[in-house]
Amino acid sequence: MKLITVKRETKEEKRYTPKMGELFTKVTYIKKRFLSIPFKTLHKYRETYYGEVKDCQACRLAR
Structure with a gap:
């Protein structure tokens, strides 16, 4: 059994960029x-x- 592991997770969030505005990514x-x-x-x-x-x-x- 390993004590320290590295894991990758993906989830959807609401983000805001000045050029595109609000987006889900x-x-x-x-x-x-x-x-x-x-x-x-x-x-x-x-x-x-x-x-x-x-x-x-x-x-x-997002704002």
Whole structure:
């Protein structure tokens, strides 16, 4: 049994960008877990309508 694991989760979130406005997008989180309890988010990214992968720092949560 491993004590520390890394797991990837995808969930749909509401985001806001100045150019496109408000949109629902799938955001993927890569989290580090200790005994199946998440304790640190290593990275999060989203996929655009055009298939391009972007970091979530480029957009913020909905107003």
